[in-house]
Amino acid sequence: xxxxxxxxxxxxxxxxxxxxxxxxxxxxxxxxxxSARAIGQALKHNPDxxxxxxxxxxxxxxxIGGYYGNNHWFIQEKIKKLEAEGxxxxxxxxxxxxxxxxxx
DNA sequence: GCTTTGACACTAA
DNA sequence: CTTAGTGCCAAAG
Numbered sequence: 001x002x003x004x005x006x007x008x009x010x011x012x013x014x015x016x017x018x019x020x021x022x023x024x025x026x027x028x029x030x031x032x033x034x035s036a037r038a039i040g041q042a043l044k045h046n047p048d049x050x051x052x053x054x055x056x057x058x059x060x061x062x063x064i065g066g067y068y069g070n071n072h073w074f075i076q077e078k079i080k081k082l083e084a085e086g087x088x089x090x091x092x093x094x095x096x097x098x099x100x101x102x103x104x
Numbered sequence: 105g106c107t108t109t110g111a112c113a114c115t116a117a
Numbered sequence: 118c119t120t121a122g123t124g125c126c127a128a129a130g
Contacts, residue, residue, distance in 0.1 A: 005127075024112055028126090035125035040111040045128070059112065066111030075111090108130075117121080 005031065006042045013052045019086045020102035021094070023060045030104065036060070044069065055081045062094045 008031050016022055024036035033039070043054045055078045059065045067078035079089050088095045 028112085033126065035127080036112040037110065037124095038112090038126040038128090041109090041127050041129095042111095044111055054111080057111080061113080064111090069111070078111095106130105109128090110126105112125090114124085115122085117119105 005033075005038070006045070009039065009042050010052045013054060013056065016053070016056050016102045019100070021056045021058055021082065021085075021087060021097070021100045022102050023058055024065070025060045026101070026104070027057065040066070053081075056085070058082075058094060058097070062097045064089070064092055064094070 009027060012027055012030055024039040027039045028034065028036040039057070043057060055067060057065065064075060064079055064082070067074040079092070083089055087100050094100065
């Protein structure tokens with residue numbers, strides 16, 4: 001049984017429309033959690049990456065962040081998925097992040 | 105149940 | 118623009 005913390009997080013993840021993304025900070029504020037780090041921890045424990053598109057979550061500064069830890073190989077797949085959604089990524093950075101962010 | 109770790113963010117230099 | 122330092126919270130050891 002996952003913590004309520006994660007349940008809320010997963011719900012928010014699923015609420016993100018296709019082609020849109022969000023940041024750890026935004027999710028944190030939505031969950032009323034001051035620290036964005038906690039979000040990353042929860043996603044790290046993602047029980048079902050298929051059901052919960054954690055690849056739509058990026059850092060506030062426009063970097064991709066991580067995917068299953070800091071494994072470079074997984075991060076590449078994350079980028080690949082984002083690009084498939086229509087997100088433009090250049091040098092591990094999201095170019096038009098403001099245009100892609102999900103407006104809550 | 106305390107200590108360490110980490111998929112982050114912000115400020116200062 | 119980059120680098121360094123600090124804060125922050127939850128999960129794992």
